[in-house]
Amino acid sequence: MQLYSFFNSSTSYRVRIALALKQLPYEYLPVNIREQQHREPGYVAKNPSAGVPLLVDDEGFNLSQSLAIIDYLDIKYPEPRLIPQAPQLRARALEIANLIGCDMHPVNNLKVLRYLVGKLGVSDEQKNAWYAHWIDEGLRSLEALLAQAGSGPFCLGGEVSVADCCLVPQVANALRMGCDISAYERVRAVHEHCNTLPAFQQAAPARQPDFQA
Amino acid sequence: MQLYSFFNSSTSYRVRIALALKQLPYEYLPVNIREQQHREPGYVAKNPSAGVPLLVDDEGFNLSQSLAIIDYLDIKYPEPRLIPQAPQLRARALEIANLIGCDMHPVNNLKVLRYLVGKLGVSDEQKNAWYAHWIDEGLRSLEALLAQAGSGPFCLGGEVSVADCCLVPQVANALRMGCDISAYERVRAVHEHCNTLPAFQQAAPARQPDFQA
Known part of the structure; x- marks a missing residue:
């Protein structure tokens, strides 16, 4: 998996915590939002939301929005479950x-x-x-x-x-x-x-x- | 069920759509956010988020945040399912x-x-x-x-x-x-x-x- 992230983005930070709790290895791809790299056409083509984070899973599925990403990870990798079932x-x-x-x-x-x-x-x-x-x-x-x-x-x-x-x-x-x-x-x-x-x-x-x- | 709602609140409107799609009857309780009724102590005691919508289900469970409410309704009343399982x-x-x-x-x-x-x-x-x-x-x-x-x-x-x-x-x-x-x-x-x-x-x-x- 790959995670497009900016160190200081708190939405990226949320997903990094989820990945770490689930002990999932990933490639860290920095996107400097202070320098507007999230608005560059090549990046926007991958992520129409034009923000960070963006997850690219092993099947090449691109997903933005931190809470959607955490839900997706939780379904694919349920240990530990971060969104309870009760x-x-x-x-x-x-x-x-x-x-x-x-x-x-x-x-x-x-x-x-x-x-x-x-x-x-x-x-x-x-x-x-x-x-x-x-x-x-x-x-x-x-x-x-x-x-x-x-x-x-x-x-x-x-x-x-x-x-x-x-x-x-x-x-x-x-x-x-x-x-x-x-x-x-x-x-x-x-x-x-x-x-x-x-x-x-x-x-x-x-x-x-x-x-x- | 009860829904605390304001006609013009788009987060309330989201939940009203979900309730209507699922054909769930509910009591409509208006909260006039233009007149700050969502900040009145009696309401905040029910809803610490101090906003609309607020769902109160038949068990007396209070829940705020429109996307959390739709997820909850989707689990309890899955027809039609609004958050797909695939x-x-x-x-x-x-x-x-x-x-x-x-x-x-x-x-x-x-x-x-x-x-x-x-x-x-x-x-x-x-x-x-x-x-x-x-x-x-x-x-x-x-x-x-x-x-x-x-x-x-x-x-x-x-x-x-x-x-x-x-x-x-x-x-x-x-x-x-x-x-x-x-x-x-x-x-x-x-x-x-x-x-x-x-x-x-x-x-x-x-x-x-x-x-x-």
């Missing part, structure tokens, strides 16, 4: 993953921040306030969802899931941007626990071949 | 649903537009350009993904899926905002075909009890 547990896992994937991440991703600065001329201070606003609103919801989902070291309690694959990169982003997450105890505890595990460590931005400090 | 077809359905759910919808939803106007003071013209920019970028990707996914009346070809549940509300939004979608032939054809079907008609904003012109 309906209500599964629902909670996807609810948390989608809260992060739909409500939190998209409004703060690189292309949106660039539009704010480049086209709307917002100041650095306004950009940082925008970032912090959506993080704070999202983490408040996430903390409450985690309280509902269970207790234990992971989002759903005792078992790792797609929710953790999404939470860890999102918290990493928030910390990188200097957001105060001290009020979100359960979020912090899950983040800290996951980061003690080799699969999460291996997927971290600083461990990728295209990492730049 | 791995690659399933992957394409989720890829399209997530392109719309993560890349297109979130940056243009009501709370984001309100922040742009209320906190960043952007003009109506700038707000409309923002809206059109993300719609255009998203529809370009969507058109290419549809070309890849198959031919036929629906996103995946011959069978309705979660991708159609997402496409129709997104196109409705674009049209409501006056975006030019003439270049996206396959997107338009799927939208038009779906809207000939009773389930899609029944789920439309104008048919909801809380509709306001």
Whole structure:
């Protein structure tokens, strides 16, 4: 398998965690989204979504969208299962993953921040306030969802899931941007626990071949 | 079952389509997000995501996030199946649903537009350009993904899926905002075909009890 990825893309990071948890080997193909490599025609031909990550499996099947990729990997390589099969547990896992994937991440991703600065001329201070606003609103919801989902070291309690694959990169982003997450105890505890595990460590931005400090 | 919904919320609209396709009866509970009813403490206690839609099933299980709700309904009520079981077809359905759910919808939803106007003071013209920019970028990707996914009346070809549940509300939004979608032939054809079907008609904003012109 091949994964087109950018070290600092949190959607790429989600898939790297899933691949590492499943211990699947893959070829890492860097796409520098800061330099707009994801918009180059050769890449867009492979990935009409024009983003990262993109998975190319051993049959040559190309797939974008991190949550679709994790679902696909989970069906082909079910150990460990990241999207539970029990309906209500599964629902909670996807609810948390989608809260992060739909409500939190998209409004703060690189292309949106660039539009704010480049086209709307917002100041650095306004950009940082925008970032912090959506993080704070999202983490408040996430903390409450985690309280509902269970207790234990992971989002759903005792078992790792797609929710953790999404939470860890999102918290990493928030910390990188200097957001105060001290009020979100359960979020912090899950983040800290996951980061003690080799699969999460291996997927971290600083461990990728295209990492730049 | 109960569905907390707002007539004009495209995430609510996705779930209404799924419920209608599955012919599941439910109680419609309006939440006026223009009047911030989704932020009232009584509602947030039920739905920590503080948004619509929220499904409450017959066991009293509360679930937010439209794509998580559709997955849950699909497992409990598999006829017709909206998330295919064949791995690659399933992957394409989720890829399209997530392109719309993560890349297109979130940056243009009501709370984001309100922040742009209320906190960043952007003009109506700038707000409309923002809206059109993300719609255009998203529809370009969507058109290419549809070309890849198959031919036929629906996103995946011959069978309705979660991708159609997402496409129709997104196109409705674009049209409501006056975006030019003439270049996206396959997107338009799927939208038009779906809207000939009773389930899609029944789920439309104008048919909801809380509709306001």
